[in-house]
Amino acid sequence: MFGFGKKDNKLKVVKPKVLINTPDTSGPDSGLKQNLGMFSDAASPGTSWKFDKQAGKAKVNLKGEMEIEATRKETSETTGLLSSTPSETYTRDWPSFLIICFVILIGDTARGVMFPTLYPLNLSLHGGRITQGYCVAAFSFGRVIMSPYLGRMSEIEGYRSTLKISLSMLLCGTVLYACAGTPLITDFLNEKIHYLTGLTLLVFAQIVMGLGSGTLGVTRAYVAECTSRKERTKWLSWLTAVQYTGFTVMPVVGALICNSVKEGGWIEGGRSWCGGLFVLNEFTMPGNFMTLVAGLTLALLVTIFKDKKRAKKGVKKEIEVASGKADGPIDWSEEIVLFGLTRFDATVLGCMLLNVATKGSIAVYETLTVNFATSHFVSMDSERAGYVVSSCGAMGVVALLFMGQIGRVLTDTQMITYGMITMIIGTGLLVHFGDHSHFGTFRFESAVFLLYSVGYPIGHTAVIGIFSKIVGKRPQGALLGYFASAGSVARMFFPIFSGYVAQFLGNSVMFCVLIGVLGVATGIVVVHRETLRRLSTE
Structure with missing residues (x-):
């Protein structure tokens, strides 16, 4: 029988019963019981709780084997992982939380603002539908590389240092994108090196912006550690709403920015300085806009953002051993079920594949939508x-x-299932073989509505929420980083694949492939819904 004691700001295993310091959040009863909530998984119906309101203490007897005592003291900084109501402790720091939201926003705004002009810029640099797939995939390639690294870095160095590095890279990427839209620069490169050098610069700029935008795991981990399991899906959905705004709503901003230099715009005809080295045209305006936004966000991060201190490594493992949590639920989740994988590992992998299915589908729509609409x-x-x-x-x-x-x-499983079914219906509306002269715009708009307004946002967000719940009290940064990388892999390969399929077989064949992918994913969720439910609630 072991408990935990606090001595010299460190938690150590001692015998037989000692003290856990936790912050004073709500009332004596609810707050203390929540602070000891991490032991609830090991508790049986025979578990007893005793509260001393005047002394501010609570005692819990787990299965008659161990007694733990907790008091309310302001020591949350040294025992961050023991705070049971992190949403109250940390999300009250609204400036820092809003900066996290802003980081998420600009990460996908870098994709969304460029969306209306990426294909025309690609064409102006001697590209086509296949190279458009590479341009879209390049952004996700950068995210694939950086997401796990930044997630792990946030667990070691903290959120502030990690986000400073990512925003600096994003800033460099936006500058390179503006250079790719500058005729003087691309013409010089095409003439001196190769006629596709300008297009290569565009792809490279997309990669660098992707590197700087690989913060999904970091920002989601911040929110996951600041919320209880019960409210996590709601908070992550708000974060996803910000992200979704970036790459679906911000194209409007991109279109408005581009229109500003066209006929009738407020800077009609654009501007040019330094002999054409710095220009404002429909291709450079999105890059220049994002450079300003990224610089502003970096300044806010440095001056306002307050980092969240982390608990020492190994504390969680010691708590599980001391509390007897290794018995029961952990045994079930650690059973070998598939190719040497435990049930937990297989479920985590399955959630990542669901992420691939939903993210890959939206990447295909992102790649083919403009071409499909203008050709039909x-x-x-x-x-x-x-x-x-x-x-x-x-x-x-x-x-x-x-x-x-x-x-x-x-x-969560129902939201995932219904969301993907809605995506299947929306994709089916886009399938059309033969003459499309009678293909009405209402059909296209209905498909986009089902995909972008209902199916993807609800289904994909539920996947994120259930993944975070399954991870539970494990460190979230690295795992959510790998989860984000899985989605980025999909956003990298699906656009390239769709470009080739659309080029040689047509758009409708690609949409049929997506229906098959989403159908298989939906079937897997339905078959294993009980496993998902149990792992996400234990």
């Missing part, structure tokens, strides 16, 4: 297609803001 509808141009996607994306953001209410009616 005479009245559709890239600007109008961007407005349709952005409008439906805005409705998707609203849906995400109500995820807390949706979660009261549907479980």
